[in-house]
Amino acid sequence: MIDNFSNLKPSRLLYKVSGLLLLLVLGMNCSVEKNTGMSRNYHNLVSRYNIYFNGIQSYKKGLRRLNDQFKDDFSQILPVFRYGNETAVASVSGEMDKAIAKASKVITIHSITAKPYEKKKNNLTEKEQAFFEQKEFNNWVDDSYLLMGKAQVYKLDYFNAFNTLKYVSENALDDHVKYEARIWMARVYNEEGSFNYSGEILESVSDDSDFPKDLAADFNATYADFYLKQEKFEESITYLEDLINEHLKKVDKVRYMYILAQVYKKTGDDARAYKLFAKVVKMSPPYEMTFNARINQAESFNVTAENVGEIKKILRKMLKDEKNKEYLDQIYFAYGNISLKENKEKQAIEYFMKSAQSSISNNKQKGISYLTIGNLYFNQENYVNAQPYFDSALMVLNPDFPGYEILDEKTRSLNRLVENITIVETQDSLQMVAAMSPSKRNAFIDQIISDLREEERRQKELEQSAGYSLTNEYDTKRKVNQELTRSGKWYFYNPAVVDLGKNEFRQKWGDRKLEDNWRRKNKSVSQANINEIEKGLDSTQQAVGNVQALDIHTREYYMTGLPLTDSLKKLSDYKIADALFNVGQIYANELKNLPNANEAFEELFNRYPGSEYELSTLYYLYELKRKSGNSSGANKYKNLIINKYPESEFAKMLSDPDYLRKQNEKKQQDLRSYDQTYNEYLSGQYNKVIVKSEAFLHENPEHDLSPKYWLLRAYAIAKVQDIRSFKQALEDVVNNTGDCEEKIRAKELIAHFNQEVPELKVEEEEKVSVQIYSMTPDEPHFAAIAIEGSDGKENQLVFDVINFNLDHFPQAEFSSRVQSLGSNTGLLTIGGVGGVDEAKAYLNLLLADKSITDQLQGKVYYPFIISRTNLGALLKDKSVSVYLRFYNRNYFNAGK
Secondary structure, three states: OOOOHHHOOHHHHHHHHHHHHHHHHHOOOOOOOOOOHHHHHHHHHHHHHHHHHHHHHHHHHHHHHHHHHOOOOOOOOOOOOOOOOHHHHHHHHHHHHHHHHHHHHHHHHOOOOOOOOOOOOOOOOHHHHHHHOOOOOOOHHHHHHHHHHHHHHHOOOHHHHHHHHHHHHHHOOOHHHHHHHHHHHHHHHHHHOOHHHHHHHHHHHHOOOOOOHHHHHHHHHHHHHHHHOOOOHHHHHHHHHHHHOOOOOHHHHHHHHHHHHHHHHHOOOHHHHHHHHHHHHHOOOOHHHHHHHHHHHHHOOOOOOOOHHHHHHHHHHHHHOHHHHHHHHHHHHHHHHHHHHOOOHHHHHHHHHHHHHHOOOOHHHHHHHHHHHHHHHHHOOOHHHHHHHHHHHHHHOOOOOOOHHHHHHHHHHHHHHHHHHHHHHHHHHHHHHHOOOHHHHHHHHHHHHHHHHHHHHHHHHHHHOOOOOHHHHHHHHHHHHHHHHHHOOHHHHOHHHHOOOHHHHHHHHOOOOOOOOOOOOOOOOOHHHHHHHHHHHHHHHHHHHOHHHOOOOOHHHHHOOOOOOHHHHHHHHHHHHHHHHHHHHHHHHHOOOHHHHHHHHHHHHHHOOOOOOHHHHHHHHHHHHHHOOOHHHHHHHHHHHHHHOOOOHHHHHHHOOOHHHHHHHHHHHHHHHHHHHHHHHHOOOHHHHHHHHHHHHHHOOOOOOHHHHHHHHHHHHHHHOOHHHHHHHHHHHHHHOOOOHHHHHHHHHHHHHHHHOHHHHHHHHHHHHHHHOOOOOOOOEEEEEEEEOOOOOOHHHHHHHHHHHHHHOOOOOOEEEEEEOOOOEEEEEEEOOOOHHHHHHHHHHHHOOHHHHHHHOOOOEEEEEEEHHHHHHHHHHOOHHHHHHHHHHHHHHHHO
């Protein structure tokens, strides 16, 4: 221990200081190269009372600063040790660096490793022999290493800290220092999450009878930290209980008591938690801890054994206390937990809502309140009500919140679930209203408008009230939407849902033709039906597009979105079937609610027999029945699959229990066959490889190994045929495979050939130009200029073209725009110029205008004319050089 000079009497202090000064004077010439009694005393004295003393003072100063800045999160179990984050570490690094520097100075300048001079070489006692064999003769070098390791820990420099502590634990002379270093090594492992290693250290220490008793508090704190970081709360209790019984400073004792009370509460031992939180309050810790101890005490009371009224009285008093203005959210949250214990769940939700509304700057508490409500609804399987609260919690909680990833995943599932449930309810409501007689429909819509006006009036009064806030509005609208959803009228209050039609349909599925297997495993809807739907959509597009311009208080607004035609009714059915399938999948695969999944799939199967989802739906129902132990139900759907879809994978799997095994054996055989073919390639049997590859591809065009055979065939062709044949074989790879590594490799090789062998590129472009472009002289044409080095925003050029048109063709209607072709190439097109001859004449006149040529000066550009059909192909292909092959071959020659 360091001497505390402040406790010495003046006479003793003078005596001691005089002795120290005398020793310093006598030791001025003491070198670490000499190991005598005088030199050892000198270097120990300087180390202890000068350098090490200053180092330990810097270390303590840094700890005080860290503790002053450390902000505890009372919504979570407090950490046993306060290390701080990067910001806090930056504020203490200076003091910790000083401590490390002082420790290093002791080690480098005052370390004595020379052997002591002894007149008596022989007949040394055991003690004398042990002393003579020491590696270090300055007693404070060990302590300096330990100080250095501790300071490095508080700098979060765990790598260097561990190495320092490991060294001192193995080499220190002082066993006490060795044990303390081992405890700190365990702390480092805890921080790094290497619990296997920290557990080994702590276990070995606990079994060591020589372990110093005065390190028991450090040992128990580290073991408690070991379990708490792994969320093994039950296991941590023993060590926390032992810890609070140690002789500790008050500030440390009250902290550990608070942590133990939190753990009691976490593990459901509310009785002991209640008592211990009360003890924390009596110890008068800082106000924030006192407040949170009272809150937790209120939440830990036993409804059968404690006076509920007394607890609520304490909370009411806390609500009125001005000091608690920023803590109202936590008080209301405590009220909510009390209500839960009283089995008053509805009241609890109201208190949790008040908690969220009262959060001023505590987003974490707001998020916890929303999350608690969401979990309550989720446990009730009321997913529609749970979703907005999970979503709100996710918005305000930080990603480092415990369980955030699980929350994010659950929220995504709920968002998609509610989205699809809303689609079903919305489309059902629309179909219900559409099926009404005109008089009933008008009466229904009139009632909706009346309800809307009443809600607007009530909302206006709410906004004018003293207690109105944005949070009130948010929560009110949430409740209104939930009520309207249950009543079947929610759709009409959501303009985004009202806006039906082709835009929504194509936004979801894209502009591709519906025959491209969009989201369907078994296509059963006829092309005629698809065409009818699209035709119906086209006929209603104008009305749907104008819905936003209508007054929401008129019948016309609501009539616009109703599926009143057969085509819109079929589109509505599509949406319902798709949404029901999604709902069933989410219940089955993500929320693991098998009864709800079964209900959704059965509704889909019964409402839309023969739909595109039927096969997958039947298999889901088979699996759900089987898992629930309903063998008769499982057999029902099994037989339906086998009889209705005998060639499907599902049917084969259900008919033959060994089907999957046989398929796997076949897969392994196919792999062996490919390996054999590949080895034949390596051995130079190229023609054989070509024949075998082509045979496999002919018989198995969709096989998983097809891309490998296509590329292996190309490589074999490269060995026995010319470069053009190899390039064609590579193009076969690109044209016959999906997204895969083999296709990427083939494209890379083709690009290489095009760059290194220009004639191949020319041939390729000529061939492609014939495939994608065609002469359509009767179509309207565009004048065009492709500009390299463009960002697609040649605004000045477009402006000059418009002025050119106004000057030369004041009565004509032209359209000018710039589009991107990728690779920094822009395409200026001018439409409305007429046919082939008119377009050529216009382009020549345009390029003769000085304002246009000035804009093009210094740029690489390509002027040409192009038909409407070919313009669409160019915008898709994006290769100007390919189009110019076609253009020069057709238009240029034709114009001579």
